[in-house]
Amino acid sequence: MKSVRLGIIGFGGMGQFHARNIMEGKIPRLDVVAAADADTSRFAHFPQLKSFSSGHDLIRSGEVDAVLIATPHYAHTEIGIAALKAGLHVLVEKPISVHRADCEKLNAAHKNPRQVYAAMFNQRTDPRYVKIRDLVKSGEIGEVRRINWIITNWFRTAAYYSSGSWRATWAGEGGGVLLNQCPHNLDLFYWIFGQPSRVHGFCQFGRYHPIEVEDDVTAYFEMPAGAHASFIASTGEAPGTNRLEITAERGRLVCENDRLTWLKNEVPMSEFSSTATKGFAVPKTTEVDLPFDGPGEQHVGILKNFVAAILNGAPLIAPAAEGIYSVELANAVLLSQWTGKSVALPMSGATYKRWLNKKITESKSAMVSPGK
């Protein structure tokens, strides 16, 4: 195979965005040849594509080597399983599924290691997060002690939420800011720090918008080694904040406003504390600016990596199997709010699914069944 024939399933905003990137030649060795959507009017501006009204028909067509799944969230599982069973390579938009039980089903369908199974976690290509991850994983900043991520610059207006009846409903999206906007941040959290062992969540539902799902969240994560994190997200705040603060033994790293700074301890803080002779002494610090280049390749970078994995066996930036972690975090925050209790991870996918189905049943929104 010299190039990859791609079909895009789900041809709304994101599906068309990816198609344009590919057609503009931004991803060598990748050709978009087909697309599927129940709303066939969406193909009007893409006459060069083979079009299908059903993703299953596209999968069975023999026209493609790989699919990119950009349907509403709930449909990812079923379409993804069908594509994997058909032997296709699969790139799935975030979140890979709506809840942990569906993630488990989808991941279980990936049996053939030669089939590439990736997720569109484009923020993993952002140089600032790559740099932060390097500093954490290499141990350069020492043991991580505390994390504070305020990620409230996901402002959305009421008009955004009224642009589709499926939006911000339990049946249509399966959640709010945690399922639609935050999968990126929750994935980065997992990717940089690993998965928490326990989650406590505080959610407000429809606080800023006339919606039934959460649009304002504070979560407390306990990490297996004793570190902890506060994760704060909202679609109602303007101007929002995106500030990630990491306190580690060798100093404090802050990423905010396109700046990454490390206030570096000359002596690791715990070592200093246990050896200092004075009660009010503090370690000396040096401020280090860590430059990085722009936002990185983002979606194009993930597509290039997907192609390189198929054609050259390159390691994936974002294996889809890891998508279960960000979904589980989102689920755990909501479950904690509903039960008033902390949730230990790994959590039960079945328990969460029961709670979610209850929310769908009790919903007063127009959309009352999962949007498959």
Next chain:
Amino acid sequence: MKSVRLGIIGFGGMGQFHARNIMEGKIPRLDVVAAADADTSRFAHFPQLKSFSSGHDLIRSGEVDAVLIATPHYAHTEIGIAALKAGLHVLVEKPISVHRADCEKLNAAHKNPRQVYAAMFNQRTDPRYVKIRDLVKSGEIGEVRRINWIITNWFRTAAYYSSGSWRATWAGEGGGVLLNQCPHNLDLFYWIFGQPSRVHGFCQFGRYHPIEVEDDVTAYFEMPAGAHASFIASTGEAPGTNRLEITAERGRLVCENDRLTWLKNEVPMSEFSSTATKGFAVPKTTEVDLPFDGPGEQHVGILKNFVAAILNGAPLIAPAAEGIYSVELANAVLLSQWTGKSVALPMSGATYKRWLNKKITESKSAMVSPGK
């Protein structure tokens, strides 16, 4: 009365610090004439003071019009009640007591409105907090929606904690960072935003130091009108952070590194959200730097205000009766950690006292009875 004769009860570090400030003439119309401490060696450098080995003797001496109570925390209640009953004006160090039930007893002893009863919340004189409070209370920044205060620059070494056997014990101090360092911040929180209606706390005990009390805390506060706050404190982090972020309808206020900035919305965020026609639109903002002068008068300012209240009936900057709020917040965070449940405010002082006494009884520290 032309000037106020003051006695200082508890003549350790803080008591002597206040005595020096007064002797240096920094507070007109205030004379320190007496001091009391069980450790009489502490008077060695203060031959000009009438000295007492017991606070009660000082109170009964007839030598003073007012007392400043700077004993270990637990003793504030008993000494404060005795001084109020003796008709003296009282200035009490923070925290006014260790737990809510003691605050209630102490406050109840203040029956005569002509007796001045104040607390040493010196940070209320800091121009940055005065400015923030004005912006909040005047409504200039609009309804407050979310608060994030990371106040982890209370770094203390192991040597600090081993400098006194009473330090960082349930019996000696009744708590850790919440009772010793954070009363200022919890008081400012109450003073600026009002008292939360519900508290959830996550505490780690002896995380950074060989102590039995909390040295690392994250708390989630729910405010009566729907706003919420994350309050994060530690004595183990270096370099620490002191960053207060307030999100309100008219923009975001951030106080950090001696800088106070307001990213001001042209249109309040909720109004913008409900009237915008585009889903991804955001209100325009202007960045405003709010200058302020240094740290203010601090302890000297509180002492001056105490004298002005006694001699001229000036309103108090920090009425001691308000000290119950910061104590209750500290108690609620601990109680929430111990019970694993949120705590509704006002909380039961008796319930907390039972829990605290249990901690004292179970303590393995050398100090096993309240340090009165």
